[in-house]
Amino acid sequence: MxxxxxxxxxxxxxxxxxxxxxxxxxxxxxxxxxxxxxxxxxxxxxxxxxxxxxxxxxxxxxxxxxxxxxxxxxxxxxxxxxxxxxxxxxxxxxxxxxxxxxxxxxxxxxxxxxxxxxxxxxxxxxxxxxxxxxxxLRSVQPNMSIARQMHADADYGRMWLQLYEQIVRSGRVMQGASYPSxxxxxxxxxxxxxxxxxxxxxxxxxxxxxxxxxxxxxxxxxxPFTRVEPLVFSDVPYKVEEHGALTCTRSGTTGFFMNEIPQDDGTSSFEISDSEWGVKTIRARDGEGENRGETWYKDGEMPQ
Structure with a gap:
């Protein structure tokens, strides 16, 4: 062969x-x-x-x-x-x-x-x-056939129950990424x-x-122009990660989502997750006239 x-x-x-x-x-x-x-x-x-x-x-x-x-x-x-x-x-x-x-x-x-x-x-x-x-629904209903039936019936009670249990046990919703909406x-x-x-x-x-x-x-x-609403209780508002006050060590920009970088001394530094926005910020700081667009967040807050 x-x-x-x-x-x-x-x-x-x-x-x-x-x-x-x-x-x-x-x-x-x-x-x-x-x-x-x-x-x-x-x-x-x-x-x-x-x-x-x-x-x-x-x-x-x-x-x-x-x-x-x-x-x-x-x-x-x-x-x-x-x-x-x-x-x-x-x-x-x-x-x-x-x-x-x-x-x-x-x-x-x-x-x-x-x-x-x-x-x-x-x-x-x-x-x-x-x-x-x-x-x-996978975390509350592993049987996909039943999960699809629940979607057809708009039966999301188990999802609400899971969020409620997280609040009771931890004092807050523990769901991070992939937040159900x-x-x-x-x-x-x-x-x-x-x-x-x-x-x-x-x-x-x-x-x-x-x-x-x-x-x-x-x-x-x-x-486009479609409502996307995270599942939240009326008395427990939706909260994003508390990154608004963090500052990027490279670009100096603040008010955006950051990556945490552990240091040898046990502390952490932060770098902006959107690398291109960080590059644009550095270029604008150096007087290169970089074209930057409007951002979703302003000083760590999403305008209503």
């Missing part, structure tokens, strides 16, 4: 790697998801050259939407230069010939894992979020593993948000 017998002759691939049938199915499911905000739609998740759980769902959506004029930005936990973000960005550019950027304002399509950029997105921009676990007053969704800080950015946002889980083969959408 030789290596040549195990390989196939080179064949031209479809534009954007995915075949036409896969793209048509994804487009149909995205349109259905727009029509029923927050409702999970199943799709036949295709194989792509990366491991399941590393953004295959978001990658398939991006490959379906891009064209030669689409400027793509990919971030991983806020950073444009992480291994996962750089690999996905390079792959999309290679198979689709799309231009890439790290500037949120220049991007037409933004694929993200764990974060929403600090700069407000426009109506003509699309945000694609990678989702590891799309089912918000009610979309358009009907379906409860898990908004990807984004932190609580980012969930208010989805409420009545101008942009289209597509959430896709490749391993779980589910896709759901938050259309």
């Amino acid at each position: 030789s290596l040549s017998t195990l390989t196939k002759p080179w064949e031209a691939m479809s534009y954007g790697f995915l075949d036409g049938s896969a793209k048509r199915e994804l487009r149909r499911k995205m349109l259905k998801s727009v029509a029923v905000p927050g409702c999970q739609m199943p799709y036949a998740s295709r194989e792509v050259p990366m491991a399941r759980g590393w953004g295959t769902g978001g990658l398939q959506v991006s490959l379906t939407l891009v064209n030669l004029q689409t400027r793509v930005k990919v971030i991983d936990q806020g950073a444009d230069d992480s291994v996962n973000a750089a690999s996905i960005r390079r792959f999309i550019a290679r198979v689709a010939g799309t231009p890439t950027t790290m500037d949120t304002l220049e991007a037409d399509l933004i694929q993200s894992r764990h974060r929403i950029p600090e700069e407000i997105l426009r109506e003509d921009q699309v945000l694609v979020l990678q989702v590891p676990n799309p089912e918000p 009610l979309v358009h007053g009907r379906h409860v969704m898990t908004p990807s593993p984004i932190p609580r800080w980012d969930v208010p950015k989805l409420h009545m946002a101008k942009h289209l948000t597509i959430l896709s889980a490749g391993r779980e083969k589910r896709i759901f959408v938050v259309p």
Whole structure:
């Protein structure tokens, strides 16, 4: 046996790697998801050259939407230069010939894992979020058949009970990332593993948000100008992470979501999670005239 017998002759691939049938199915499911905000739609998740759980769902959506004029930005936990973000960005550019950027304002399509950029997105921009676990009821109902019936009946009593138990036992809601949220007053969704800080950015946002889980083969959408309301009790208000008073050690910016970096002496320093906003802040401080957009948060507070 030789290596040549195990390989196939080179064949031209479809534009954007995915075949036409896969793209048509994804487009149909995205349109259905727009029509029923927050409702999970199943799709036949295709194989792509990366491991399941590393953004295959978001990658398939991006490959379906891009064209030669689409400027793509990919971030991983806020950073444009992480291994996962750089690999996905390079792959999309290679198979689709799309231009890439790290500037949120220049991007037409933004694929993200764990974060929403600090700069407000426009109506003509699309945000694609990678989702590891799309089912918000999994922690209270592991049987997925029953969970889907609960969604159909809008039966979210167990979810409310779980939040109540957390408050009774710990004095506050312990749910961090993937905070369950009610979309358009009907379906409860898990908004990807984004932190609580980012969930208010989805409420009545101008942009289209597509959430896709490749391993779980589910896709759901938050259309523009759609209500996204975290599940909270009327006497226990929703709270985001207390990062408003923290200052980035590199850029000096304050009032944004930060990454905590432990130091050798037991203390911690902080760096802004949105790396491109930090770069823009440094350039503006150095007098380079950097173009910075409006941000969701002002001094650590989301305007009402």
